[in-house]
Amino acid sequence: MMRRNRWLLLAIVIVMLLLINNTVYYYTTKRSLEESLSHEMSSVAKQIEISVEQSRLGAEKYQELIGSGLRTAAIAAQYALDPDIEKVSNEQLVELSERLGVLHITLLKRTENDIVLYRSSDPKQLNVKTSTWKPWYQAFNELFDKQNVTIEWGQSLKNFWTGPYEVATTDTSKVRKWGYYFDGSTNYITDPYVSYEMQEQYESITGVNKLIDQTLQENVSILEITAFNPRTFPLGELTTKTESGEELKHITQQPIIFGAYQYQEQADAGYIAEVFETNKSMTINTTINGRHVLKKFVPVEISKVASILDETGQPLSRYVLSIVSDYRSIQETLDGQFFNVGLIIAIVSLLSGAIVWIALRVFRTSRDRVVREAQETYLEEMNQLYDSIRAQRHDFINHVQTMHSMATLNKIQDLKMYAVDLSGEVHELNELITIDNPAIAALVRSKQSQAAGQKTRLACSFEGMGTLELGVKSLDLTRMLGNLIDNALDEVSRYPDDKRLIELSGSAGSQLEFIVSNYTERAHVLKETSWFEEGYTTKGGEHQGLGLSIVRKIVEQYKGQLQVKLDQSQKITIVIHIPNKK
Incomplete structure (x- = not known):
């Protein structure tokens, strides 16, 4: 049950690690893709900015050409008209506008308090006052006073000024461009103007919206x-009332300069104002109209032109360009990568799990085999000890009879030698019996026989084993000592017979202590920190490197200590201390 719970816990930990790994990968990749798209948007925005500006400047230049044409038409009209406005009729202006190819011609007269549209080929223009037309009225006065206009926007030529295309005050459904000429030879300003059709045709082919x-x-x-007018966007569409009561919408002050504005957010006004003031780009990750998008705001520097004005009618130094990108491209890329990586992780995890499972099965099988062999060895050693005791008791009568016969025959020397041999065997067995621990005695008996077969002497010394009450299982004692003695036997078997000595001692008092020493010439190898790690071995062959790792685990299980000492006499000593649990 506990083993199954451990496996379940391990599986949960692995799943959690995979989930954490996938989550971290997902959000890291997402952020990377978002940054990549943001950089791509910046690059695209720059390209769009350049293209838009080239197109807008082209449209501005085209307007300047139209302005130059209006100046030429105004000069031609002035030569055809009387210099006195009172001697010019509206009918003359109708005929002249047709001949010059302009929409209409209007003459502006300066009165005591105003400048009025005094004569015109368009009846709607007649007697309209201009004092409220800012900054147009200022330009008219400068023409009358100086024959030159100095205001910052519009197109100023010699004795001439023209503003941008704008909605007509006298007809708010029409967009016109007017040119104003005055050289001082007349008492009026000549004003030919054209419709928006020419400019519209140009922009439909090469304009910004195209x-x-x-x-x-x-x-x-x-x-x-979208291109935003950052000063008028928060205010909405600006309008003024004409003399006829109509609302006049100013093209030059529109909140949206060009492009569409379908992806709207209330926070846009704040973003636009910040970008305009700081002159730094900004990218917003948001959802608009049910679609996840990235919205980039870019400030665009421009020279002051008459076609883009603030709320007071002054030219702007920059506008704000907005580019909205579909986040779906990121999500699709992210989903594709996430699926591929997830599939790879799943396959690798299954393979890794299978490899770990096989390795654990192999290790567990090996460990079980080692434990089983240790148990079988323990039983075998106990049986050997008891068989030796039984055999000695069984042969006791034979020994007595033999010694009696030698005494009767007066073979005293033979009797002495026989007694010495018999006492040595009895003493050796009695030493094992006096260990007072059957498990250890049996193990020592077995290992001494094994050592003798390898021409190795195993010297033993034990104290207090009869009072051993440390809570250590006999099987664990024999596993520890058995593995240590086996390791020592393997080591000394490399050297000549005179070097084959293993010293084993044990004592039980406040703690259980075992010391195993043997000769070695491989101190540089045995100093390695991985000596007691599972699977580590320097022996090769069929050795699996489990013996010393088993010793370490048993010592740790009983809260003991394991020390390895290497001295200059080429002796390696392993010391085990296990605390008393009385």
């Missing part, structure tokens, strides 16, 4: 690309 669509099609892991 580029974003192509990028999304080519990169299935990228779900969305």
Whole structure:
């Protein structure tokens, strides 16, 4: 039952280790893949940033070309019109706009308190005041005063200024681009303007939104690309009221500069503001619209342009680019790797388990065989001792009769020699009997016979074995001494007969002590720390390295101590101390 519980505990420990290993591997790999995707997103973001900026700058340049065209049209219109605005009719402007290929032409007149749209080919433009158009109104005044515009945004040429495409105040459903020319030769500003169609056609082919669509099609892991106006995004869409009461939405101040914004989070405003202020990228791992995504915010530096303004109408120095990537690519890669590694671990674990099981079976079989052999040896040695005692008693009468006959025949010298031989045999057996421990006596008797067969002398000395009450099993005593004597016999058998001496002593008092000494010339080998480890052997052949490890385990079982001493006289001594459990 206890053995089965140990096996169950071992299995649980192995399973727990595998689970911990797999969990650590899973999260380590997950973090590595997330970092890899983040770096990949940074690289992609940089490429997108460059491409987007190239496309945006191209659109800006195209707007500048349109602005130059408007200046040319304004100069041509001025040459065709009277320098006095009062002598110019709206009908003339209609005809002239058609001839010049512009949408409309408007003339701006400066009044005492305002600058108004005084003449126009578009009736909706007439008599509209401009003092609320910031910073447009400032540009008009600079043209009238200096014939040059110095504000930071828009396109300024000689005697000319144009702003970006913007929603018309007089018709909020239309997007226009106006050009304003004044060289001081007239009492009005000439303002030809065009629709958004030309710019729209350009951007539909090479514009930023076109580029974003192509990028999304080519990169299935990228779900969305968005450019945010970091100053107007928290405020939402900015609008102003026109004189007619309509709401005017300013293109240049839109919260979303380009791209779509479907993957929305309330925290986005905070992320965008932080990226804008710190000018450092940020990656967010989150779930949006039921999908696990990585969202990267990147600050993009730009030169101040008229098409991207803050809430006060001032140009921005940077905007924030957002790239949303599908986390599913990471999860699929992670799941695939986790499955493969898990399969490998499972196979290796099964193989390892099988190898360990086979090794344990082999070891247990070997250990059981050693124990069985020790028990058989113990019984055999006990039987040999008792057989010697019985044989001596059985032969006692024969010995007496023989000695009586020698005395009768007056063979005194022969009688003495016979008595010496008989007393030696009796003394030897009596020494074994006086050990007062049958198990040890039997073992010594057996080992002395074994030693004699190997031309080895086994000298023994025991004290107090009769008072042995240490709680040590007889079988364990014989296993310890037997393995130590066998090890000594194997060692001395390497050397000449005069070196073959083994000294065995034992005493029992406050503790049980056994000392086994023998000659050796291999001190450098026997000093190794693995000498008493299981499976360690220097003998080769069929030896399994179990004998001395059994001694160590028995000594540890009884809370004893095991010492090995090597002196200069080439003697190795093993000392065992086991505490008394009285």
